[in-house]
Amino acid sequence: MQFHLNGFKAGDPTVSAPAKGALEGDDVAAAATDASPAVPEEVDVLVVGSGPAGLALAAQLSRFPDIRTSLVEQKAAPMELGQADGVGCRTVEMFQAFGFAEKMLKEAYWVNETTFWKPDGASGNAISRSDRIQDVEDGLSEFPHVVLNQARIHDFYLEVMKNSANRMEPYYSRRLVDLTVDPDGGDFPVTVQLERLDGGHEGRIETVRARYVVGCDGARSAVRKSLGRELKGDAANQAWGVMDVLAVTDFPDIRMKSLVQSAEEGSILIIPREGGYLVRIYVELDELNENERVANRNLTVDHLIAAANRILRPYTLDVKEVAWWSVYEIGHRTTDKFDDVKEGEDRLPHVFIAGDACHTHSPKAGQGMNVSMQDTFNLAWKLAAVLQGRMAPTILHTYSAERKAIAQDLIDFDSAWARMLSAPLKSPENPDGVDPAEIQKYFQKGGRYTAGVATKYKPSVLTGEATHQHLATGFDIGMRFHSAPVIRLADAKPMHLGHVIEADGRWRLFAFADAGDPAADGSKIRALCDFLQKNPASPVVKYTPKGADIDAAIDVRAIFQEGFRELAVDAMPSFLKPTKGRYGLIDYEKMFCPDLKSGTDIFDMRGIDRTEGALVIVRPDQYVAHVLPLDGVEELAAFFDGVLLGN
Numbered sequence: 001m002q003f004h005l006n007g008f009k010a011g012d013p014t015v016s017a018p019a020k021g022a023l024e025g026d027d028v029a030a031a032a033t034d035a036s037p038a039v040p041e042e043v044d045v046l047v048v049g050s051g052p053a054g055l056a057l058a059a060q061l062s063r064f065p066d067i068r069t070s071l072v073e074q075k076a077a078p079m080e081l082g083q084a085d086g087v088g089c090r091t092v093e094m095f096q097a098f099g100f101a102e103k104m105l106k107e108a109y110w111v112n113e114t115t116f117w118k119p120d121g122a123s124g125n126a127i128s129r130s131d132r133i134q135d136v137e138d139g140l141s142e143f144p145h146v147v148l149n150q151a152r153i154h155d156f157y158l159e160v161m162k163n164s165a166n167r168m169e170p171y172y173s174r175r176l177v178d179l180t181v182d183p184d185g186g187d188f189p190v191t192v193q194l195e196r197l198d199g200g201h202e203g204r205i206e207t208v209r210a211r212y213v214v215g216c217d218g219a220r221s222a223v224r225k226s227l228g229r230e231l232k233g234d235a236a237n238q239a240w241g242v243m244d245v246l247a248v249t250d251f252p253d254i255r256m257k258s259l260v261q262s263a264e265e266g267s268i269l270i271i272p273r274e275g276g277y278l279v280r281i282y283v284e285l286d287e288l289n290e291n292e293r294v295a296n297r298n299l300t301v302d303h304l305i306a307a308a309n310r311i312l313r314p315y316t317l318d319v320k321e322v323a324w325w326s327v328y329e330i331g332h333r334t335t336d337k338f339d340d341v342k343e344g345e346d347r348l349p350h351v352f353i354a355g356d357a358c359h360t361h362s363p364k365a366g367q368g369m370n371v372s373m374q375d376t377f378n379l380a381w382k383l384a385a386v387l388q389g390r391m392a393p394t395i396l397h398t399y400s401a402e403r404k405a406i407a408q409d410l411i412d413f414d415s416a417w418a419r420m421l422s423a424p425l426k427s428p429e430n431p432d433g434v435d436p437a438e439i440q441k442y443f444q445k446g447g448r449y450t451a452g453v454a455t456k457y458k459p460s461v462l463t464g465e466a467t468h469q470h471l472a473t474g475f476d477i478g479m480r481f482h483s484a485p486v487i488r489l490a491d492a493k494p495m496h497l498g499h500v501i502e503a504d505g506r507w508r509l510f511a512f513a514d515a516g517d518p519a520a521d522g523s524k525i526r527a528l529c530d531f532l533q534k535n536p537a538s539p540v541v542k543y544t545p546k547g548a549d550i551d552a553a554i555d556v557r558a559i560f561q562e563g564f565r566e567l568a569v570d571a572m573p574s575f576l577k578p579t580k581g582r583y584g585l586i587d588y589e590k591m592f593c594p595d596l597k598s599g600t601d602i603f604d605m606r607g608i609d610r611t612e613g614a615l616v617i618v619r620p621d622q623y624v625a626h627v628l629p630l631d632g633v634e635e636l637a638a639f640f641d642g643v644l645l646g647n
Contacts, residue, residue, distance in 0.1 A: 002589065005581040012163075014099060019065035019165040038206050039070050039171050042188055044387050046210040047071040048223050050170045052084065052150065052369045053355030054216030055157035057376035059098060060503045062164035064384050069166070070208070072174040072194060074217070078158060081244075081324050082150020084369035085271060085280060086111075089141035090452025090480060091370045094377055097503040097622065100156040101143065108146035109274045111135045114443070115253045118436040119263035119425065126314045127262055131440060135257065139605075140451055142483055142496050148274050150369060173198035174206070179213065179226035181340055183347045187211065190350050212383060214352045216376065221357035227340050229353070231360060233333030233411065239285040241304040243325035246277055251315040254279060259443070261425055261436055265310040278323065283307045285327065301325045332411045334359040338375075338400035348393045349400070352379060359407035361414040370452050371410055375403050381505045381620035390543070390553065390645055395461070402457050413449055416442070453480060457623060461642055464617075464626035471614035472512065472627045474606030481508075481618045484602040485595040487564045489572075490588035494595060497602065498622070500557060505620050507640075509556040512603065514613035514630055518560050519571040524613055524630040525558060529573035531633045532556060538633075539640035546647050549580040553644070557590050561603060561610060564593040 009017075039046075045061055047054045050073035061069040087095075087108065095101040114135050120128035136145050161168040178193040185191075188209035196204040215223025219231065247254075251270075258270040266284035273280055283304045304327075305319050335358045339349035355372030379399045385391035420442060426433035448454045457463045457478040466477050474482060483498025501508055509532075513525040520526065532540045533550075543553045558576050560567060569577070569588070576590045594601040608614050617626040617639065628635050 002587075005585060006583070015163045016165040018167055039072060039174065039194060039208050040068065041207065042068070042209050043070045044068045044211045045070075045383055046190070046192055046208055046213045048176055048192075048213065048215050049073060049217035049221075049355075049357070050075075050078070050154070050172075051216055051218060051355060051372070052153060052157075053357075053372040053376045054214070055154055055161075056094075056373040057214055057216065057354070057380050058168060058170075059157045059160040059164075060377065060380035060505075061384060062161045062166050062168045063504055064388070065165040067384060067387050069168065071161075071168065071170045072176070073170050073172050074175045074197070076173050076198065078170075078172075079151040079154050082152075082154070083242075083324075083326070084150040085147045085273065086367075086370070087146045087148055087153070088367070088370045088450060088452035089136060089143050089145055090455070091373060092143035092146065093141060093480065093483070093498065093622065094373065094503075095156070096143070096499055097501055098157070098160055099502070100160065104148060104153070104156060105143070105146060107152060107274055108148040109272050111145040111147060111257050111272075113256055115256045115258045116436065116440050117253075117258060117260040119261070125263050125265070127260060127312065129253065130436060132256070133440070133443075135447075136451055137447055140448065140453060142485075142498075145451060147271055147280075152274075153369070173201075176217070176222040176226075177205070179223060179351070181350055183350070211387065212350055212352070214354060214376070214379065214383075215357045216354050216372075217357055219356040219360050221353060223351065224335065224353050224357050227351060227353070229335045229337065229358075231333035231335060231358075233331065233360075234415075239299070239327060239329055241283040241285055241299065241301075241307070241325065241327045242280065243283070243301060243304050243319075244273060244278055244280050244323040245305075245319045246321040246323070247279065248318040248320065249312075249316060251312055251317065259439070260311055261439070262311045262313070263425065265307065265313075268308055268311050281308055281317075283311070299327045332361050332415050334404070334407050334411060338404055338407075339396070341397075341400075349396050352396075352399060354379065354403075358404075359411065361411055367410055367414065367450065367452070371407065374406070374452070374455070377503070377621050378403055380503075384505045385620075385644075391643065392645060395643070398460060398462055401460070405458070406455055409449075409454075413446060453482075455479065455623075462619060462625060463623075464628075464639060466627075468614075468627050468629055468632070471609045471612055471629060472606060472616055474608075475614075475616050475624050475627060477624050477627055479624060481510075481616070481622050481624055482606065484605045485598065485600045486559060486592040486602055487595050488589060489560070489564050489567060489591040489593055490569055492564050494598075497557070497559065497592060500555070500589075501618065501622050503620075506551070507554045507620060507625075508618040509554060510616040510618065511556065511558045511630060512608045512614045512616070513558060513560045515561065515611050518558070518562075518567070518573075525560075526573050528615070528630050528633070529556075529558075529575035533573075533575040535633070537637045539637060539644065542646050543640060543644045550578045551580070551587070554640075557592065559592045559594075559602060562593060563596045567593065 058071040115132040116130045117127045118130045120126045174194040177195045190210045190213045192208045194206045255272045261267045269282040271280040338358045340351035341349045354375040424433040426435045463478045483496045486497045518525045532538045613630045615628045619625045
């Protein structure tokens with residue numbers, strides 16, 4: 001990370017200097033206690049719900065001192081034990097942009113392999129291991145699939161918020177009781193009423209006027225209900241239980257992610273947890289009758305433990321402590337839209353819903369928390385750009401359009417996966433059952449999906465057509481920027497190129513150099529730099545705010561084909577060594593070379609045309625927006641003219 005740009009500052013560099021009016025010292029802690037002041041009467045964005053979706057949104061908006069964001073939560077305090085646990089590779093890539101991936105990985109359980117167990121035909125109802133596979137395919141991401149208590153994920157986001165210039169803290173013990181939208185209501189078209197639930201303030205109503213409201217308040221979302229939208233879908237009439245336990249067992253794969261299918265007693269899914277001892281077990285229970293609710297069964301944790309022991313036979317599970325448990329019904333539901341604009345209305349959206357508020361599913365694919373955070377990672381930078389006048393408000397229509405399609409993909413995948421896990425096994429007595437080998441095959445087929453890297457946005461104002469995709473075949477337009485190892489030219493530091501993408505709302509241009517000397521007058525990379533630095537049509541020239549650093553809106557990075565010892569920093573284009581900050585210090589971190597020593601040449605790994613090079617445009621949420629030729633400056637200018645607003 002970079003710091004000291006505007007002067008030396010001792011201490012933790014992740015703690016930003018406070019913005020004007022931000023709380024400091026004891027006032028920060030007081031903001032979440034009985035001494036808390038009321039929620040501000042007017043805000044730019046009101047976030048309702050401090051689950052993963054709400055925190056991801058608030059944490060990114062906290063990066064912008066000029067945007068007034070408030071986060072309200074009905075619960076009285078931060079979560080201590082969460083229900084979600086799986087963190088896909090793509091989500092860890094997102095955490096890297098927020099700056100806490102390394103810390104999270106240190107605590108988490110790493111899912112390295114998955115084992116499969118099925119009935120042992122030679123031993124009656126007993127089970128035996130049928131196979132084991134690598135959980136994530138090689139090269140899919142630089143990060144692993146991991147498991148960590150949802151509450152710790154919340155802690156990391158809360159720390160980002162607390163260390164931001166705004167010193168943001170949630171307002172706890174607030175229940176939304178009313179939300180109205182007046183599209184003609186001026187600067188603050190949304191009015192929200194919140195009831196305080198904290199001691200000494202019970203029943204007090206706070207009225208908040210907002211430019212935008214985002215409902216991240218779960219499957220029973222009050223925000224969604226205020227919009228008149230419903231979760232619609234189907235239920236599988238299948239009950240499952242889940243428990244986090246400390247147990248003594250002779251089951252050999254208790255520290256492996258394991259799918260266990262018995263002949264007659266159903267299935268369990270074992271997910272080891274962080275810390276080396278805790279384990280989560282999903283247990284298949286009885287099929288529900290039509291319109292029956294699982295609550296009617298009066299199931300207890302003892303039912304779950306007994307069922308797990310029957311399925312694990314001949315192995316035993318001696319549960320010593322239950323940290324948390326629950327039972328649930330499998331259901332897959334979504335809303336028709338993720339904002340407040342009704343069919344046929346021609347107006348801008350002002351209220352959005354995200355996460356479980358607009359799509360629910362079973363936890364089998366481990367995607368609930370992951371997809372919820374990706375929802376608001378998609379929305380946050382768009383809200384920030386609109387509020388700062390850098391993008392037109394019409395761009396907000398793309399949130400529902402993009403994320404509704406992704407949610408439906410999740411539901412379709414999860415429905416098939418849940419049905420397979422709950423179906424009876426194929427046998428002579430049940431020839432129509434599911435073959436365990438088919439379940440394993442489907443698991444492998446869906447590996448990229450469960451890792452979170454299969455998301456692909458369709459062509460739109462934010463995502464270009466694949467006209468020049470052949471120049472960079474490994475950077476699929478509409479999909480996440482797939483990082484690869486590089487060497488930073490100025491200091492020879494090995495690193496991952498994608499790690500320069502921070503959750504700061506900026507666009508990125510990755511310019512992969514053409515063949516030949518990049519310092520030569522005839523090189524395409526030098527011509528591109530000259531255009532970006534000097535031409536009035538350059539998006540860098542047009543869309544950098546007045547008085548801001550040259551990379552404030554669009555951050556340009558160059559990747560050369562030569563090894564780092566073959567190039568001279570002082571011979572590179574001046575545009576790649578910009579002066580920044582109040583002292584005019586030089587930023588030396590814009591240039592990279594392939595990691596030739598390790599054999600991981602990014603040009604080969606990502607299919608870059610070595611003769612022509614390539615220009616890869618990346619959105620603020622790490623998705624590839626376009627691939628263009630290095631000399632395609634007219635197309636580059638046209639793309640940004642269709643997205644950004646000038647000064």
